[in-house]
Amino acid sequence: SCLSQGRVTEGLIHLQRASEQNPHGFVMQIVEIGLGVAEELAAKGGFGPGPRQWAERAGHPAPDRFQDPQTGRWGYLGPNGRPVVKAAFSQAGDFRGGVAAVCQADWGAIDKNGTVVVPMLYSSLDTPTVDGRTVTGFVGGVAVAVQRGRSGVVHRSWRVVVPPRYQHIAVHPAGFLVSMDGHSWGTLGLDGTMLSSNGPSRS
Numbered sequence: 001s002c003l004s005q006g007r008v009t010e011g012l013i014h015l016q017r018a019s020e021q022n023p024h025g026f027v028m029q030i031v032e033i034g035l036g037v038a039e040e041l042a043a044k045g046g047f048g049p050g051p052r053q054w055a056e057r058a059g060h061p062a063p064d065r066f067q068d069p070q071t072g073r074w075g076y077l078g079p080n081g082r083p084v085v086k087a088a089f090s091q092a093g094d095f096r097g098g099v100a101a102v103c104q105a106d107w108g109a110i111d112k113n114g115t116v117v118v119p120m121l122y123s124s125l126d127t128p129t130v131d132g133r134t135v136t137g138f139v140g141g142v143a144v145a146v147q148r149g150r151s152g153v154v155h156r157s158w159r160v161v162v163p164p165r166y167q168h169i170a171v172h173p174a175g176f177l178v179s180m181d182g183h184s185w186g187t188l189g190l191d192g193t194m195l196s197s198n199g200p201s202r203s
Contacts, residue, residue: 002014002173003034003037003038003041003173003174005048006041006045006048006049007048007049007051007052008038008041008042008046008047008048009047009048009049009050009051010048010050010051010052011034011038011173012035012038013051014131014173015031015034015035015038015173017131018030018031018129018130018131018172019031020131027130027170027172027177029187030130030172030174030175030177030187031172033174033175033195034172034173034174037174061078061079062094062095062096062098062112063076063077063078063084063085063095063100063112064076064077065077065092065093065094065100066083066087067087068087071087073087073088073089073090074087074089074090074091074092074102075087075088075089075092076092076095076100076112076114084112084113084114085110085112085113085114086114088104089102089103089104090103090104090105091103091107091136093125093135093136093137094136094137095112096135096137096138096139097138097140097141097156098111098112098156099111099117099118099137099138099156100137101118101125101136101137101138101143102120103120104120105120106120106121106122106123107120107121107122107123107124107125107145108120108121108122108125109125109137109138109143109156117156117157117158118143118154118156118158119158121145121147122145122146122147122154123146123147123148123149124144124145124146125137125138125143125144125145125146125154126144126146127139127142127143127144127171128144128168128169128170128171129170129171129172130170130171130172130177138156139171140171140173141155141156142154142155142156142161142171143156144169144170144171145164146164147164148164150164150165150166150167151164151166151167151168151169152164152165152166152169153169153171153176153192161190161191161192162176162178162188162192165180166178166179166180167179167180167181167182168182174189174190175187175188175189175190175195176188176190176192
């Protein structure tokens with residue numbers, strides 16, 4: 001997403017982190033694709049603005065999570081410290097890109113007004129990234145969504161990018177690292193189409 005916004009320097013930082021923390025062969029292949037995109041963008045328009053701090057990347061001022069001490073449920077506070085989304089959730093993630101993953105019986109997502117934008121249909125919305133993190137919610141506008149034990153990818157608009165058919169998925173700025181069985185891996189583009197595979201995880 002950094003590269004698509006012309007933030008080449010920030011994108012390169014993420015690519016470096018991915019290559020250092022998870023140097024899997026297919027991760028490095030995605031890094032190479034990302035570096036190629038970064039090189040083209042830099043040649044055409046430079047490296048763009050400097051890297052942003054988290055608050056700006058999250059769409060500051062993003063509501064902050066809070067837990068109701070009486071019910072134990074989670075909601076969100078506005079900049080003035082008052083609730084903007086009532087504490088109605090058993091679990092909740094931070095706002096990222098204007099949406100937050102929340103759970104009642106199942107997981108979905110809400111916008112800053114508390115409106116459900118991704119219906120609560122998923123057993124989890126925990127998103128692994130190729131730099132070794134697992135984020136509760138969305139990374140670059142997408143989240144890894146689990147249904148009936150299989151992982152897919154949903155956009156924050158609830159568009160299904162990758163149907164839930166994989167055992168593992170990790171999100172990268174240039175696409176997705178996927179596996180059917182945990183042993184054979186492939187890469188998907190940001191639109192969900194297969195780019196490469198080293199075994200039976202080809203869909």
